[in-house]
Amino acid sequence: MTNALSILFCLTLMYLAVTTRLSSYVLILVFEGILVAGVYTVSFFEHFSATHLVIAGAVLLFRTILIPSYMVKIIRDLDMGHRDRTHRYHPGFLLQISGLIMVALLLSYQFSHMTPVLVIPLGTALAGIFSGGLLIVRRRLLLAHVVGFLIIENGLFLLGVGLKAEMPWVIELGAFLDLFVLVFLMGIAMNHLKSHFPEGAGEDLTTLRD
Amino acid sequence: MIGFFILGLIIHVAAMALPAVQRHDGQLNRAVNLLNTVALVLGLIFSVHSLLTFQLWDTRFPLPFVGTIHLACDGITLFFLFTFQLLSVAGSVYAIGYLEHYVKGGVNIRWHLVSFTLLILSLQLILVVQHALVFLTAWELMAVSAYFSIVLEKDKPEVRRGGFWYFVATHASALFLYLFFVVLHDRTGSWDFADIAGQSGWDSGTLALLLVSGFLGFAIKAGFMPFHSWLPNAHPAAPAHISGLLSAINIKVGIYGIMRMFMFFPTGPEIFGWTLLAAALISAIGGVWYALAQHEIKRLLAYHSVENVGIIGLGLAMAWLGRCLGAPSLVALGLAGALLHTLNHAIFKALLFFGAGNVYLETHTGEIDKLGGLAKTLPVTGVGFLIGAVSICGLPPFNGFISEFLIYKSFFQGGNLMGGLVPLVLLVSAVGLAFVGGLAVACFTKLYGIVFLGEKRLKLPEQPGHEAVSSYPVLLGLATLCVWIGFAPGVVLSLVAPAISQISGIPTAQLGGELIAPLGGLTPVFALLLAMTLLILGIKVWTQKRVGVRLLETWGCGYQSVTARMQYTASGFAEELIQLGQPMLGLKLRWKPIAQVLPEPRMFKSHCFDQIEEGLWVRLNRTIGRVLMLLRWIQSGNIRHYVLYIFAALIVYLIIAFVW
Amino acid sequence: MFTIPLLLALPLLAIGFTARSRSLEKSHLATLATAMGHLAATFYLLVAQRNPFAANMWFGIDPLGSFFLLILSHTFLAVALYSPGFLQRMQKPEYSASRRLYYPALNSYLLANTLVIITQHFSLLWVVLELTTFSLAPLIYFYRSKESLEVVWKYLFLVSLGLVFLLIGILALGLAAKGAGEHASLLLADLMRDGAQLDPLWVKVGFVFALVGISAKIGLAPMHPADIDATSNAPGPVAALMAGSLRSTAMLVLLRFYEVASHTSVREFSQRLLMIAGAFSLLVSAVYIWRSRDYKRLLAYSSVEHLGIITLSTGVGGAAMLGALLHTLFNSFGKIALFFMAGRINRDLQTREISSVQGLMTRLPWSGFAFGLAFFYIVGTPPSGIFFSELLMLQGMVHAQNWVLLGIFLVLLMIIFIGMSRAVLRMLQNPWRSAASASEPRERFHLAHAVSFYVLAVSLPIAIFQPDFLFGPLRSILAAFGFSL
């Protein structure tokens, strides 16, 4: 079951690679949020507890409702509607992502020899983390960076599952990051972007350098 | 007796506090310098008395962490203390008159006075301190204070540049010394010089590391080639009294350090002696040859400091070799030469720099080719400078001759002691020293002849000579010292004796017989020379009174309209010798060749740059900059790159963790 | 048991009060009181050397914690003293919001950092680390300009990205702890107790991820860029706060992981990794210090350099580790003075270009003098404290016979010295080429100068007399890391 969901997660990553619409990014986020919550619940099914339920709920709340809606709002505010195509679209991106996924799965397979892990979820998690990073590196819109950041978080979540780390309050803390992202990265920063950068809002910032 | 010294130090501190209360710059200048002079004279009483009565003084007082601070005056310390105090007296008295002109010019000299006093103070502290940490502290105090004394005219960019050379060089030497003392501490477990000196049985690796780091540290300070480049840059930048003291005593701290290394490693390897010899010879020849090519008085004198440090190094090397051979008499000869030359060089170099300072005050330029005939306008400076010039060439009957004579003797004696090809090597070094002497003669005949003799080459503002009256006693006193040490070296040698006997192990009484008496015998010879000169001079004056004397124009070989511009110039005087020095000396000649038949305006420029400075240090600086430039893309300002770095670092670390 | 309220409750109250009070004076007094109370408690803890918390609680104060508490609250007191002098110049209307936010943010910063230092449980540690970033954001964003927006964005983004990795590191620690059996937990004490049973593989992974994650906060290359921007564009007191205490707090977190690692078989590896990371940061800082145009950025790079030195010699261990700990303290002293003075110079001369700083010593004699003094302090001219700590590091390297590292260390120090002195001496000596020489009033002595002189002076007695309340803890820290002097 977890494996199936993980595979789906990988597929979302593939889609991430081919699309360039901010709106479709948001869709991906929603879908991934559901997947992650699902994997989480399933993986702890046998010894299920209230905390797990709470966490799963929180994740669903943040990742499928709050953040996406907020993102849509921002897209409207900064009217990125008419130029929601991130620049320098590049077919190689798909190859890179899929390569990443291969490598990640391979790694986690190798890893499974050293220590007991769930191969597929672990691989997916690694793939998520690295492709999130890759997204940040490859896309110039700040919002895309946030998306990448959230994808890394999803990967982190899966990681906890894949490594079978039944530690109280470790992965769960990840939820805090959502709050953080919500409040700061988007709340403060994005809102001020408009006032400071009348045109080209949301492009990445590169004035401070040596 | 020690009370005098301590009182002196206290007075120095008081002098440093003075600028806070005294508002008027002129009075402040006089007050501070006079206070320093008094303090130094007190210290001088202490050092001379304890040198002559051979009282060594030693005390420790406990402090936490740094352990017991160990202050001691052994023979070496006392001799250097004597030298430093003597010359600092001269410097302080000279500064009174010299700084007067800056005060008139509205330059703010308060910081300068403070750092000048601090420089003198720290120089004395370095010598008496026998504890590594406090030594390093005093060392850095000296470095920083000297830097701030150099950049008095800090509005001029070239002054800042020169000062920066010093700043960097001295910090480099400090880093080497950190390494040196840390390794010593690691092996001996103590910061105390006495304990370190007591240590024996070094393993060869450690010894090599120690010798290299220590020598580099002290050599950079002393200005051995190729670490000399800060001298010719810092000296012209500094005001005259500072550049005088820089050459006279500041670089001697390096020599003092090498003497300390003698104490630390009683059984050093012979190879170090040979290395020292080579370095010294290179510095001596290179220094004087570069000096010959200079067009600026202070720069020229700075290169001569390199040369003289080299000569001192020759003596030290002989001493080291003598100790390896177990020949105390050779050690004594070498050390006597080295230490005496340390004192002598301090004296005549200060004399020359102060003279150059007076020239600068008079003409406001240091360009040799613009000057001329100053011996008439600046009589006292002229005489003093002449005596300094003769002494620095090591000509009898002045003090330079005595020390070089000792070093020559040490070469020949060493040649007798050692077999195989060693005598040849020493012979070659002796010939090298003679060669240096010849070049020095060429260089100083050029300097004195062009600057002080002949006619003015440049229209100077017609005004009475600017010679600061306070510089008369200094110049004349130093000149007298040159003559006196030359004629009667005995007394000064007895000042050196404690240090020598401390290292060579020969009792002072025996030294008196072996070392001092023979040189004492030179006195009648020089007296005879003087007598003959006076006699013939007398006869001449008598005859000339009979047959009469006439004043006429210089014989122009038939050419009538001779102008001052037609005099031989400094660059012309030295040009062929410099040509022979190619390509070691980078000589740039630029001129407009004769094109048309009819005469047209023409120019000729010759500029000699320092191959080591340009080719080594400046290039090193440029190379470092270029290499670092290669990494300059890191701070690209693009957050996507930063994210990439994070992942890259993660992967690299993981590779280190699991693959390497 | 008054220390816990002093350490935690007081800042909390201060946050509440300053958030509600309208007058800056009152908030200032409250903050000052908090700082003093905090400092008093810290001193008490240092001297008494006892843990006010029950054993095996999620909070606890060990020698390491108390030492870093000292750094934190000392820096905080200095900043609190300087704050009114800073705020009274920020009268522009666009700053009003920032002014109101200033003191609450300051106090919450204190609270968050205190929590980081006294937390013994790694998961909790991670949470409170988040809090420090939260509290700092409004301070960095004080000027509300384009640049500060960019800065705050970059800083928050990179630091939180780093925190993701830190979380992975903690996760790995948890997995490692699984090997220890039933009583396994993420409490520091337990982890150290079970050092032998911890799964070295996971400890290794954990250490690597923790290093990468926390580097963004410490400012270790190559995760330093955001730190540079933040430190150089934040207002003077905030920059001093970051360079003086935030980075050392982050360093403490790294030390916690190192502490765990050093009780397992991963010890050598972690030491090697620390050396590499430190040396690389030293190199990178040298790259930018060599020819620097902007003196605030220069100072930022200098603190990258010093954190690099600290990391490097922590890896060397032994005397070098003692040097590293002392260096953390002395570096925070120096950075306080440097950033205060840089802030004043920037305000009065209206420039951050080194080349356009003119006549500093004539226009701002006090600030110029203090700045120069702080420069000589930070490059380790004896008798500054930095000299002693760096000497200790050299001793450690020589004793470990790590000649390669020693060579790299000395060469890079020399390069950095040249670059830094080139810049600073130019600032100090550049003559004033302007007609308005006479018009400007002479700068008067200010509290900031007093603070700077104090922090520069205080390191010497510490280095020389080695007060036992400080060196007792230091020795037990070294013992805890398995070094003996």
Add this chain to the structure above:
Amino acid sequence: MVTFSSNPVSWLLFLTVLGGAPLLSGIVNKFKARMAGRFGASVLQPYFDLVKLARKESVYSRSSGFITRLAPSLVWSTTALALLLLPVGPFFAAISFDGDFILLAYLLGLGRFLQILAALDVASSFEGMGASREARFAVFAEPIFFFTFGSMALVTGRFSLQSIVSGIAWDKPLFPIFMIVSSISIFFLMITECSRMPVDDPNTHLELTMIHEVMILDASGFDLMLYQHAASLKLLLYAFLISSLLNPFGRLNPVAGVTLFAGVLVVLAACLAAIEILMARFRLVLVPQFLLYATVIGVLNILIFTFSR
């Protein structure tokens, strides 16, 4: 230990040498004239010149200062004092001590120093030229001296001219060769220092070509006399050096010693004259090579000696 010879003969000899010095240059000139086929001036001509000069009034340049007035006496007295350090044939040197040859070299150096300054003192471009040349050649001349006498000191293991001369072991096969070769390099030195052909032409009249003569262009009267006499003293000094080095009899057989000594002097004079007849002046750029050549001879000499011992 400096020893002043107790033997009055050494001191008397010194006085006679002072008196007899011009004779040598006279002899050289006579030889020259004879080889050129002229009858030539009398051997005593130099004396007449000196007396004539001493009687003339002195003319000083307006540009000149105290150096010009001081230098001649110092040049003279340094050269004279240097003569005192020489052992003359079988007789002891008046003054002798370890390393006295160093003093000798430096005394001549002092004289040279002042002469150069005196040349620069009168602000004449010609004399400046001469001064520069003198300084340049001195740089290469001094090493020859030190090399030769240094190697002798090392070979004999003694440090004073007196003891070196008496310390030469003529019975050993190596020594004669060594001595002869070294005296050759001293002869080169002599040619340079005494401004003889082919380095310098003592009796040209074109200032641009001269070295020594051009430096004393502005000297006159008693000063010029002193310069001339000092020059002849210098010539004699080098001649004495060579001839006491090539004197196997030494003190064993005074009569033979003295005769040989005198003989060598005459031969040297003849050689000088012959060279001046047969050779033209070198181009000035060649002079350093000429001197280096002399040094190289010395180097080979000492090398051969060391290796074959």
